Amino acid sequence: LHWSNRVTNGAIVAMAGGCPLISHLDVSGCHSLTHEAIIAVASKCNNLTSLNIARCKSLTDNSMQLLGAGCPLLEHVDVSGLE
Numbered sequence: 131l132h133w134s135n136r137v138t139n140g141a142i143v144a145m146a147g148g149c150p151l152i153s154h155l156d157v158s159g160c161h162s163l164t165h166e167a168i169i170a171v172a173s174k175c176n177n178l179t180s181l182n183i184a185r186c187k188s189l190t191d192n193s194m195q196l197l198g199a200g201c202p203l204l205e206h207v208d209v210s211g212l213e
Contacts, residue, residue, distance in 0.1 A: 135162065155182070162188075181206070
């Protein structure tokens with residue numbers, strides 16, 4: 131899914147709801163993603179071990195806190211390019 135302008139919050143919400151056992155997710159460079167997408171991932175993808183959200187510039191500190199609380203198996207998070 132990485133580096134696609136077509137990946138929307140709605141797509142990630144649907145993916146999180148339909149694929150709760152996903153363990154790796156790379157949405158790096160998907161600039162349209164916001165906190166809404168992270169809420170879905172954090173609340174529904176509890177088996178996530180690796181997440182690449184590099185250059186997803188609309189995410190917030192609260193997004194990171196939700197990931198930490200909702201994804202206890204998360205071992206690798208790439209946040210390069212975030213401010």
